[in-house]
Amino acid sequence: MTHPLRLAGAVAVLTGAGSGIGRASAVEFARRGARVVVSDLDADRAAATTADIVKEGGEGVAVRVDVTSEADLAGLRAAALDRFGRVDLVMNNAGVLAVGAPESLPDAAWERVLDVNLLSVARSNRVFLPLLLEQGSGHVVNTASASGLLAYGFDRLPYVASKHAVVGVSEALALYLGPRGVGVTCLCPSGVITNIMEQITAYGPTSATPRAPKHEIVTAEQVATLTADAVERGQFLVVTAPEVQPELVERATDLEAYLRARISEQSP
Ligand SMILES: NC(=O)c1ccc[n+]([C@@H]2O[C@H](COP(=O)([O-])OP(=O)(O)OC[C@H]3O[C@@H](n4cnc5c(N)ncnc54)[C@H](O)[C@@H]3O)[C@@H](O)[C@H]2O)c1
Numbered sequence: 001m002t003h004p005l006r007l008a009g010a011v012a013v014l015t016g017a018g019s020g021i022g023r024a025s026a027v028e029f030a031r032r033g034a035r036v037v038v039s040d041l042d043a044d045r046a047a048a049t050t051a052d053i054v055k056e057g058g059e060g061v062a063v064r065v066d067v068t069s070e071a072d073l074a075g076l077r078a079a080a081l082d083r084f085g086r087v088d089l090v091m092n093n094a095g096v097l098a099v100g101a102p103e104s105l106p107d108a109a110w111e112r113v114l115d116v117n118l119l120s121v122a123r124s125n126r127v128f129l130p131l132l133l134e135q136g137s138g139h140v141v142n143t144a145s146a147s148g149l150l151a152y153g154f155d156r157l158p159y160v161a162s163k164h165a166v167v168g169v170s171e172a173l174a175l176y177l178g179p180r181g182v183g184v185t186c187l188c189p190s191g192v193i194t195n196i197m198e199q200i201t202a203y204g205p206t207s208a209t210p211r212a213p214k215h216e217i218v219t220a221e222q223v224a225t226l227t228a229d230a231v232e233r234g235q236f237l238v239v240t241a242p243e244v245q246p247e248l249v250e251r252a253t254d255l256e257a258y259l260r261a262r263i264s265e266q267s268p
Helices: 020-031 045-054 069-086 109-136 156-178 220-233 245-255 255-265
Strands: 011-014 035-040 058-062 089-092 098-100 138-143 182-188 202-203 237-239
Touching: 011 020, 011 069, 011 182, 020 035, 020 045, 020 089, 020 220, 035 045, 035 069, 045 058, 069 109, 089 109, 098 109, 098 156, 109 138, 109 156, 109 182, 109 202, 138 156, 138 220, 156 182, 182 220, 182 255, 220 237, 245 255
Parallel strands: 011 035, 011 089, 035 058, 089 138, 098 202, 138 182, 182 237
Antiparallel strands: none
């Protein structure tokens, strides 16, 4: 349980909101009465999300932001303050994927994935937390993944590492921000229908079988509803598959047995 935030009247900023989970979340936050600053690396996509919000009678503004640039994130904060005068909700959502066998992945793959998926959160903390701490209220949503809770993805080790790190960072942030009036939600979806495949960089021969959990695939709109509910309830963890929780219990109860069972399911 973390601090709940009422979305009606709140000001929300999102990264990677030109597509998929970020786009659907921006639209859902606006439907619940938030004013939204939509950002993405792709300015046209950010503008399209904002157009959807405005078409539905909501208030939104689009900004081009590359989350690997702290100056861009400072520009996002400035856009929110100029247009709406405050920031209540920060959703660190932009993410990319690199796939390949562990022995094929060069430093460049690790660096790109960690830069976009993990260091973006560090930059966002520096840019936005002073505002939220000064207010003594607000909420941070970090988009991790089920791959941040369960290490299935041996064909995407930088992604697994980045998302495990985002889960750990989010938990630590909840401890830091909770007593200071600010809530944290960590979003850990299993498969979601989005454009993420466009962002994949592949190294070496890749497996025909995606190394992802065999959980039901959900829509970005379903994830957006769960995320908005979690913000409004003050819920820390969001998963999209009911299998995750019992599997975490199984893993924590006997890691050796859990890994033996998972290894026996794999073909080389
Ligand atoms: N799709 C899934 O199955 C799934 C599952 C679990 C977690 N996630 C996570 O959800 C988040 C959103 O992914 P999605 O599936 O909606 O993908 P998506 O590709 O549909 O959307 C991601 C958006 O991020 C933007 N982006 C990429 N690099 C950026 C950068 N450097 N700066 C700013 N924006 C950038 C892209 O332009 C794109 O619009 C990611 O963090 C991803 O890891 C996705």
